Amino acid sequence: MSSKQVAVYGLGNMGFLIAERVAKHFPTKVADLDTTRVQLACDGFAAQPLNETEDLSQLKVVVLCLPSPAASEHVLKQIAPRLPSDAVIVETSTVNPDDIKASQKILAPFGLPLVDASILAGVSQMKAGSATLLLGGDEADIASAQDVLDAIAEKQIYFGPSGAGAAAKVINNAVAHAVMVVVAEAGSLATAAGVSCDKLISLLADPQMGLHRPLTHRYAERIVNGDYAGGMPLDAARKDSTLALELAQSLGVPLFAIQGSHTIYEIASAAGYGRDDYAAIAKVWADWGKPAVPAK
Template sequence: MTEPVAVYGLGNMGFVQAERIARAFPTLVFDLSPERLAAAATAFGAKAIKSAADVAQCRFVVLCLPHPDASRAVLRELRPHLRSDAIVIETSTVNPDDVREFAGVLEGVGAELIDASILAGVSQMEAGTATLLLGGDEALIAAARPVLDAIAIRQKHFGALGAGAAAKVINNAVAHAVMVVVAEAGSMAMANDVEIDKLIGLLSDPEMGLHRPLTFRYAKRVLGDDYEGGMPLLAARKDSELAQTLAYRSGVPLFAIQACHSVYELGVAAGYADEDYAAIAKLWRDWGKPAAPSPKPS
């Protein structure tokens, strides 16, 4: 392909992404910072977008912007100038409702949109080890594959439009929550003379704290709707009480671990005390928002 690709947004991630695209395509770039535009011209020969009409020469437009409002404003400005076969690739971190709204902005002009959220830090993007979490029509994703491959070879298609964005937000929510839990665990360890390197080894063991709730209890018990045997929920609640007591006696403030204890109390109150403690997931089903699809009949 010799047609240029337009990239909107030259922040830390957007700049590196544009640089990777420029290795495969002529690249047009836009940013509010003249300094970033000049740096892109020097670093990888990108040409600055002077007006929205410049995108008429591009089939592919990549957004990497700091806020959904920025993506919305850019798309409204670009709408009259986009080609009828244009594909907008939204790589910004936004919610799925935003993605679907952005697609609505393009209705009537023929242009389409896919989401390709970036799961990585800047250094991973630089190294080519980033992952794109994709959502949208498979035919559009296939058409955009040369540009997507230029950004990152590792790609996962999660489903309909917005699914990639949702997966990114969920991944980050888990990572950020786990960071709070790990900080709390480290504080409790320090207050009780536990060697931190050994704590890290314990929690990172595939059979222990960080991994097993996902790879065994969720992936097997919850997805299989199988809560027989295992560690009873009542025992898990007891262990949670012990953790609260340990933190209290050690003078360690708890936030995430303390809040999670309430879920175990609710699970016991709901009648799941004797089932494996993964049965807390049944609470979300009781609330009409299941944590997993219904198991397929055997």
């Protein structure tokens, strides 16, 4: 075991597993408002409890896994003056880039770096060791905490400067949560229309079908390359979207995400993109000054 001392703040379901994984490789101290969770960590994997007045001068890496940005900022205000200048703070909580900046502002007077290492996983994946860390921050700071990051999760993706990893996590979750609504709506439509849900799942899961192609073909190939020639015309997609709304109305199935997404097809068609491949809906965001990919 390394002699490098690590602290983990936050022992919720995810934080507890992080602390357990870290403790296999480093002397680990833990803190949580729930003293029973602290005791479980001490009994379960020989962690040491941290108190509010304890000397933190030997800590090299501090891992935060807290329920809100405000909680992270509160902890940093308490501990920053007591940490050594070569310590690295690793933020694994789900936060926005602005929250990373706010934390950096707290740490700046003490010369302490912050790495965002958002966790792309559920509790079961963390427990199984298959979680992924989405990293953002200075590469030298990441290198300083690399052994601790490796202990948390072997799979890591570096996205760029501070806040990039946090943003990637929020975007991933936004997609997952939006798709969840679409899938629930699709299931309700299928049930009302007498379509086999098992067969619908197989259909949507096919790499050439509805859940995959918008990402792997229309975004990755068409939008990224600005290629909107040929393909399925946007007006045809608009017509199909209208049919889905009509089907839902005839079956009395309320729609939210699918109905809301239809609007952009109307806007794109009115903007003159009707003959382009329907990936051209992305042009509307570009018209608004918010392009889907960086300018080449």
